[in-house]
Amino acid sequence: MSDSPQPYRVLARKYRPRSFHELIGQDAMVQTLGNAIRRGRLAHAFLMTGVRGVGKTSTARLIAKALNCIGPDGQGGPTIDPCGVCEPCKAIAEGRHIDVIEMDAASHTGVDDVREIIEAVRYSAVSARYKVYIIDEVHMLSKNAFNALLKTLEEPPAHVKFLFATTEVNKVPVTVLSRCQRFDLRRIPAELLASHFTHVVEAEDVAAEPDALALIAQAAEGSARDGLSILDQAIAHAEMGEGAPLVTAAQVREMLGLSDRGSVRRLLGLLLEGQTAPLLAAVRDQYALGVEPLSLMRGLLELVHAVTLVKAGRDIATPGQSAEEREAIADWASQLGFAPLHRLWQLLLKGHDEVANAILPIESCEMALLRVMHAATMPDPGEIARMLREGAPAAASAPAAPSESPSGPSASLPASFEDLIEAFWQRGKGQLAQELHDCVGLVRYAPPELDYRAAPSLASDFAARLTPALREVTGVAWRVAQADGPAAPTLLEQEQRKAAEERARILETPVVKAAMEAFPEADLDDRLEQWSA
The missing domain is CATH 1.20.272.10 (Zinc Finger, Delta Prime; domain 3)
Known part of the structure; x- marks a missing residue:
C-alpha cells in the first residue's frame, strides 16, 4: 500500500523564513542582531513590532534557533547563521522543542498565565542553552499581567530569554518597553515582494506574468504573508497552461476587483x-x-x-x-x-x-x-481674492458686473466685524477671536481690508497671526493694517460701557433708589443687572 500524499501546505507556511538570509526586507535588524551575537552582547528580552505579516513571529523563532544552535558537530555556540541540521534547530523549526515555549497573549491574557511563566523561569533549560519564551501579540496582556511580569523581565535568570511580538506597540506599557531591546520590522517594499514571489512561483512550477506579481505585491501592502496568501489564491484561480497554471495580470485584477x-x-x-x-x-x-x-x-x-x-x-x-x-x-x-x-x-x-x-x-x-x-473648474482662493480686488466677475461666462466700491463688504465675506469674530469662534480660533473682541478698536472694516487700532495689551505678533488666519477662515487674502486715526471702542469696551449705563439706569429707578437709601451699605447685584437686561 502506497503512502498517503502529504497534505497541502499554504504558501505562507511553506515559505516561512528558515534562516535570517531568507528574511526579506529586514537587513538593518539582522545586522544589529548579528553584531550582538558575535560580540556576546545579547539582551535578555527582545520586542519585535510591525504590521501584520512582516515576520515578527518568524524572527522570534529564528532568534531562538540562533541562540540555541550547537552546529552539526554539536560544539557550536550562538550564531546568526544557525545550521538548521542540529537537533535544537530542527526541534525549534518543527515547534516541538521543550525549552522554546510559545504563548499567544490573545488567549492567555490573565495574571495567572504570567505566574506560570514566572514560576517556570526559575528552573534551568532541559536540553537547550537558553530557555526561550515567545509571547505573540503581547499587547493583549492585561495590566495586572504586565505588572506581574515586570520584575522577572528586568532581572531574569541568565538561562532565560524573552521574545515578544506585537502589531500595536503603543499598547505595551512603557515600563515593559524600557526593559526590552526593540526591533521595528519595516513594511517590505513592493519591488522586493515581487522578486520574492518570482522565486516562489518558480519553486512551485507555476508561470506568472511580471505585472501579475507586481499587482499582488502592491495589494499585499508590505506584508509577505498577505502577499503569499493572495498568490496562493491567484494560482488556484489561474487557468491551466501547457502543463502548469498561468497567473495573468488580467486574472489578478478580476480576482481583486482592481481596475487596470x-x-x-x-x-x-x-x-x-x-x-x-x-x-x-x-x-x-x-x-x-x-x-x-x-x-x-x-x-x-x-x-x-x-x-x-x-x-x-x-x-x-x-x-x-x-x-x-x-x-x-x-x-x-x-x-x-x-x-x-x-x-x-x-x-x-x-x-x-x-x-x-x-x-x-x-x-x-x-x-x-x-x-x-x-x-475643478472653480478658481482657487488666490484667484477669487484677485477678482474681488479688481472687481472682476466670478466666472468667465458671467456678464461683467459694475465694480463695487472697495469699501463695501463683499456678500461672500462676513458683513460686519462682529460676524467676522463669530466666524473665528466657529472655526476653532478662540484666542484670535478673543483678541479681536477685547483689544481691537475698529478704524475701517471693508472686506477684504481691515484697519484697526491696537490696545496696549495686544501682542506684538497679532497682525502676523491674524493675516493667515483671515485667509484660512474666509478663503480670501486680506489686507490688514494698524492705523493711528480715530477708532471705535473695542467690543469689550462697548459692552462694559453698555453695562455701566444699564447699571446707572437701574439705580435711578424709584424702587431701587428707595432701597439704596434705606440700606446705604447695600450694592447692586450683577445678576439683577443681567435679569433686567
Missing part, C-alpha cells in the same frame, strides 16, 4: 476635460467588469499622487510602469499647477471616504466624481 492602470488614466483624463457623459459611462463599464468603486477611487488617488510627485521633481519610474503611463503622468505634471492638484487630491480623498461608508457605493462614486469635475 489604462482605465484609471482614461478616467482621470475625462475628469480633467469635463466630459460628463463619457465619464459616467466609463465608470459603469468598470463596475460591470467587476471593479469595486472604492478601488476606482483609490486608483485615481494614486494617479494624482504620482502626477504631483513628478510635478515636484521626483522620479517615480518603476519596472512595471509602461511608457504610455510615464508619458501621461509627465504631460499632466507639465500642464497642472500644484493648487489644482492639491484640490483634486482633497476632493478625491473626500469622495473615497464617502464611497467607503456608502449604502450605494457606485452611485456615491459617480456623485463624488461629478463633484470633482465641477469643482
Whole structure:
C-alpha cells in the first residue's frame, strides 16, 4: 500500500523564513542582531513590532534557533547563521522543542498565565542553552499581567530569554518597553515582494506574468504573508497552461476587483476635460467588469499622487510602469499647477471616504466624481481674492458686473466685524477671536481690508497671526493694517460701557433708589443687572 500524499501546505507556511538570509526586507535588524551575537552582547528580552505579516513571529523563532544552535558537530555556540541540521534547530523549526515555549497573549491574557511563566523561569533549560519564551501579540496582556511580569523581565535568570511580538506597540506599557531591546520590522517594499514571489512561483512550477506579481505585491501592502496568501489564491484561480497554471495580470485584477492602470488614466483624463457623459459611462463599464468603486477611487488617488510627485521633481519610474503611463503622468505634471492638484487630491480623498461608508457605493462614486469635475473648474482662493480686488466677475461666462466700491463688504465675506469674530469662534480660533473682541478698536472694516487700532495689551505678533488666519477662515487674502486715526471702542469696551449705563439706569429707578437709601451699605447685584437686561 502506497503512502498517503502529504497534505497541502499554504504558501505562507511553506515559505516561512528558515534562516535570517531568507528574511526579506529586514537587513538593518539582522545586522544589529548579528553584531550582538558575535560580540556576546545579547539582551535578555527582545520586542519585535510591525504590521501584520512582516515576520515578527518568524524572527522570534529564528532568534531562538540562533541562540540555541550547537552546529552539526554539536560544539557550536550562538550564531546568526544557525545550521538548521542540529537537533535544537530542527526541534525549534518543527515547534516541538521543550525549552522554546510559545504563548499567544490573545488567549492567555490573565495574571495567572504570567505566574506560570514566572514560576517556570526559575528552573534551568532541559536540553537547550537558553530557555526561550515567545509571547505573540503581547499587547493583549492585561495590566495586572504586565505588572506581574515586570520584575522577572528586568532581572531574569541568565538561562532565560524573552521574545515578544506585537502589531500595536503603543499598547505595551512603557515600563515593559524600557526593559526590552526593540526591533521595528519595516513594511517590505513592493519591488522586493515581487522578486520574492518570482522565486516562489518558480519553486512551485507555476508561470506568472511580471505585472501579475507586481499587482499582488502592491495589494499585499508590505506584508509577505498577505502577499503569499493572495498568490496562493491567484494560482488556484489561474487557468491551466501547457502543463502548469498561468497567473495573468488580467486574472489578478478580476480576482481583486482592481481596475487596470489604462482605465484609471482614461478616467482621470475625462475628469480633467469635463466630459460628463463619457465619464459616467466609463465608470459603469468598470463596475460591470467587476471593479469595486472604492478601488476606482483609490486608483485615481494614486494617479494624482504620482502626477504631483513628478510635478515636484521626483522620479517615480518603476519596472512595471509602461511608457504610455510615464508619458501621461509627465504631460499632466507639465500642464497642472500644484493648487489644482492639491484640490483634486482633497476632493478625491473626500469622495473615497464617502464611497467607503456608502449604502450605494457606485452611485456615491459617480456623485463624488461629478463633484470633482465641477469643482475643478472653480478658481482657487488666490484667484477669487484677485477678482474681488479688481472687481472682476466670478466666472468667465458671467456678464461683467459694475465694480463695487472697495469699501463695501463683499456678500461672500462676513458683513460686519462682529460676524467676522463669530466666524473665528466657529472655526476653532478662540484666542484670535478673543483678541479681536477685547483689544481691537475698529478704524475701517471693508472686506477684504481691515484697519484697526491696537490696545496696549495686544501682542506684538497679532497682525502676523491674524493675516493667515483671515485667509484660512474666509478663503480670501486680506489686507490688514494698524492705523493711528480715530477708532471705535473695542467690543469689550462697548459692552462694559453698555453695562455701566444699564447699571446707572437701574439705580435711578424709584424702587431701587428707595432701597439704596434705606440700606446705604447695600450694592447692586450683577445678576439683577443681567435679569433686567
